[in-house]
Amino acid sequence: MFLCMLNKQHIMVYMRIKMKHCNPINQCLIGSLITAPLAMQAQQQAVNLPNIIILLTDDMGKECIGSYGSTYQTPNIDKLAEEGIRFNYGFAQPLSTPSRVQLMTGKYNYKNYVEFAYLDPHQKTFAHLAKEAGYETVIAGKWQLGANNKLPAYFGFDHHCLWQLSYSRADGERYAKPLIEKDGLPLSATDDHYGPDIFVDYLLDFINADRQRPFLIYYPMVLVHDPFLPTPDSKSWQDDTLVRHQKDTANFKDMVAYTDKIVGQIIAKLKQEGLYDNTLIIFTGDNGTGQRIVTPMRDGTLVKGGKGQTLDRGVRVPLIARFGNRQLKQKNTDDLIDFTDILPTIAEVAQIEVPVSWDTDGRSFLPQIKGEKGNPREWIFSHYNPIQSPQANQYSARSFRDHRYRLYHDGRFYDVSIDPEEMNPIETGTGSIEAEAVRKRFQRELDKLPSWKPGDLGQPKHILPGYEPGKTKVITTNEQ
Numbered sequence: 001m002f003l004c005m006l007n008k009q010h011i012m013v014y015m016r017i018k019m020k021h022c023n024p025i026n027q028c029l030i031g032s033l034i035t036a037p038l039a040m041q042a043q044q045q046a047v048n049l050p051n052i053i054i055l056l057t058d059d060m061g062k063e064c065i066g067s068y069g070s071t072y073q074t075p076n077i078d079k080l081a082e083e084g085i086r087f088n089y090g091f092a093q094p095l096s097t098p099s100r101v102q103l104m105t106g107k108y109n110y111k112n113y114v115e116f117a118y119l120d121p122h123q124k125t126f127a128h129l130a131k132e133a134g135y136e137t138v139i140a141g142k143w144q145l146g147a148n149n150k151l152p153a154y155f156g157f158d159h160h161c162l163w164q165l166s167y168s169r170a171d172g173e174r175y176a177k178p179l180i181e182k183d184g185l186p187l188s189a190t191d192d193h194y195g196p197d198i199f200v201d202y203l204l205d206f207i208n209a210d211r212q213r214p215f216l217i218y219y220p221m222v223l224v225h226d227p228f229l230p231t232p233d234s235k236s237w238q239d240d241t242l243v244r245h246q247k248d249t250a251n252f253k254d255m256v257a258y259t260d261k262i263v264g265q266i267i268a269k270l271k272q273e274g275l276y277d278n279t280l281i282i283f284t285g286d287n288g289t290g291q292r293i294v295t296p297m298r299d300g301t302l303v304k305g306g307k308g309q310t311l312d313r314g315v316r317v318p319l320i321a322r323f324g325n326r327q328l329k330q331k332n333t334d335d336l337i338d339f340t341d342i343l344p345t346i347a348e349v350a351q352i353e354v355p356v357s358w359d360t361d362g363r364s365f366l367p368q369i370k371g372e373k374g375n376p377r378e379w380i381f382s383h384y385n386p387i388q389s390p391q392a393n394q395y396s397a398r399s400f401r402d403h404r405y406r407l408y409h410d411g412r413f414y415d416v417s418i419d420p421e422e423m424n425p426i427e428t429g430t431g432s433i434e435a436e437a438v439r440k441r442f443q444r445e446l447d448k449l450p451s452w453k454p455g456d457l458g459q460p461k462h463i464l465p466g467y468e469p470g471k472t473k474v475i476t477t478n479e480q
Contacts, residue, residue, distance in 0.1 A: 032046040039347040049133065049214040050323070050349055053266065054342065056218075057105070057259055058096065058142060058225040060285040062318040063295045064256050071296045072092050072256045075458050077283060081320045082392055084281070085369055086332040089403065090319025092287050094308050094395060095386045097144065099286040100220065104155070106343030106360035108448065109383045110398075113398035114458045116388035119145040121464045124358050126343045132218040133186055133350035140199040140204050141220040143176070147469040149184045159183060161202040163195060163222055165472070172384070174222040175229045176244035192230050196223055200262045206268075209273040212422040216346070221262070224255040226290055231258040244304060248446030252293050277325045280369070282342065285317035288325025310397050311383060312420045321369045323349075328371040334403065336377040341365050378402065383449075396454040397454065405435060407442035409452070 050206030062068040067081040070071060086226065093099040097116045098109050104125040107114055114120050127137045138159040139152055139198075147168070152160035161182045163174045172179025180187045180194030182202065189198070203217055227247040230237045234254045237244060270276040289295065289305030296302055307312030319337055347354045348364040367374030379402045386392040398409035404417045414422045415435065463469070 010012075022198060043093055047163050047213070049135070049351065051214050051270075051275055051466055052130065052135070052346055052349055053279060053281045054103075054216075054346075055266070055283045056100075056141075056160065056220040056367075057223060057285040057318075058221055059277055059287060059290050059305075059307055060224050060256070060259070060318065061289040061295075061303070061305060061307075062090070062285070062316055063297060063313070063315055064224070064285075064289060065318045065320075066134055067320070068318060069297045069299060069439050072253055072297055074260040076260045076267060077113055077318075079318065080263065080267070080281065082324025082331065085318060085330070085371070086318035086326055087321070087337050087365075087368075088332055088334050089336045089380075090284060091315050091337065091382070092317045092318050093382065093384055094306075094310055094314040094389065095384075095392060096286050097388075098384060100145065103286075103339040103342050106239070106340050106354070106362045107362050108340060108381060109385060109458075110452060111359065111361075111385075113385065113387075114461045115295055116392075117144045117146075118461070119151075120459060121146075121151075121154065121462055123155075124355075125155050126346045127216065127218065127353060129156075129293065129343065129347055129354065130350055131156050131158075133352040134213055135350065136211065136213045136267050137216045137217045137218075138203070139220070140191065140202050141282070142222050142225075143220075148467050148469070149181055150467055153242045156193060157218070158243050159206065160197055169186075172226065172471070173245075174225075175231075176241070189217060196221065196258060196262060197232070201263055204265065204269045207269050207275065209272060215348075216350075219266075220286070221259065223259045223262070224252060224289075228252050228255065228290075228293075229254060233258060233261070246365045249292055280323040280346075280366075281321065282345075283318065283320045286316040287317065301406070308386075308392055309395055310382065311401065312416060314395075314419045315382070321365075321371050323366075330371065333368055335365065335368055335374070336380050336402070337365050337378075338362070338382075341377075345369075351477060379445070383452070385452075385454070385456065393454070398446065398449070398452065400445050402438065405438045405442070407439055410444060415438050433445060 002361045034189055062069050065077055066074045067078045067086055074166040078083060093102060098113060100111060101113055101119055106125045112123050130137050137157045139157045139338050140161040143162040147166055149166045158388055163178060163180050165181045167179050174195040177189050177191045180195060180198055193254050202220060228249050230244055230251050231254045234251060270279055281429045288307045290307050291305045293305040294302050303313060308314060343360060344354055344362045345366050348366045354360055365374060379400050381400050383398050385396045404415060406416050413426045428458040
């Protein structure tokens with residue numbers, strides 16, 4: 001009776017204790033005596049675990065956020081940074097799918113990246129991990145990881161509200177009149193419906209203090225990816241429904257503001273339900289800003305979007321976290337963090353071990369979120385092989401970097417602290433003593449990796465029976 005209420009982890013703990021105290025004479029009497037209290041304790045532990053929310057913006061470099069020096073107005077995100085901690089060296093991959101695969105699985109891309117817009121079904125995700133710990137899991141926003149509406153559940157999500165799940169971008173966009181599937185069924189939307197509103201309303205309905213289990217929310221936003229269109233808060237939204245589909249980079253500022261508004265709605269709901277101080281919130285972006293966007297900074301400089309490129313403006317993203325009502329002495333940190341680190345951070349919050357067989361690469365940065373020293377990285381590694389298009393694939397590369405230096409697989413070596421555009425490679429033997437020592441250290445790390453060169457294929461593509469890519473039949477429903 002009690003074992004049915006336990007997740008796998010708790011059952012294994014119970015079985016280990018029971019076996020320790022069993023012998024043929026006592027017939028596990030001690031084990032029988034501890035069964036009920038152990039089950040009750042495990043259930044209570046699951047109920048009291050913190051909630052987890054991962055907010056992932058689409059194509060938003062750190063220059064878009066006010067707390068990183070932007071002129072864009074992002075008061076809710078800035079407030080999150082004030083109450084938590086801002087990471088100055090947060091790294092994604094240069095493009096969407098490589099980043100998302102890395103974030104969800106905790107592995108570097110050379111181990112499990114197959115191709116653009118696909119997640120290998122042999123992989124485990126942080127949602128699987130959370131479910132093992134007793135969490136209820138939900139995903140809303142952008143999918144683009146395989147065209148089959150059974151896949152969110154397969155990858156560990158109990159509920160979903162997604163764009164680009166069974167349908168491609170050519171079938172319908174994500175903003176006005178979006179093509180969205182909610183728990184397996186396509187929604188019927190008009191020009192008056194705005195995709196980001198549908199997603200956040202779905203999540204706000206999900207957040208509830210009376211839930212029987214803690215929850216994990218993964219919200220890979222559709223904002224602020226192109227097409228750059230008006231939001232419901234844009235003046236042009238009310239002019240004509242046709243205007244809602246007219247592209248203009250001038251709308252980007254409004255799209256950033258709407259992203260901030262959504263973050264504010266989620267925070268307000270958590271506070272309303274009394275859950276804010278028992279929820280880990282991580283806000284970040286999947287890669288640099290679109291290259292057509294130039295962002296003015298408060299110091300007078302301009303930052304051109306670097307999406308798709310391995311330059312800093314293509315991979316350094318906002319990373320802000322807040323957990324509990326802590327008064328941190330340090331509001332920001334220069335510790336190096338990459339997307340493989342998010343899964344082990346979730347694991348530590350959920351109080352569950354990541355199985356060794358998963359072969360993950362990250363390390364938890366929960367201590368830093370809590371204001372402790374933690375175990376900071378010495379370097380960031382990137383294996384970037386998008387397998388998407390000639391334009392994207394030209395930037396395929398492997399590299400190691402720290403705060404100052406970057407070494408690529410082909411020997412290019414830069415001091416990125418003074419050369420962020422990587423225009424002046426340091427030839428072997430011409431750098432400072434420090435630079436040459438770093439070069440040798442990074443080269444030793446590169447030499448440990450399996451051989452690879454740009455143009456090589458990704459990992460083999462597996463397709464499981466019943467999960468083949470394909471479209472579902474569109475049905476008409478008024479459910480929003």
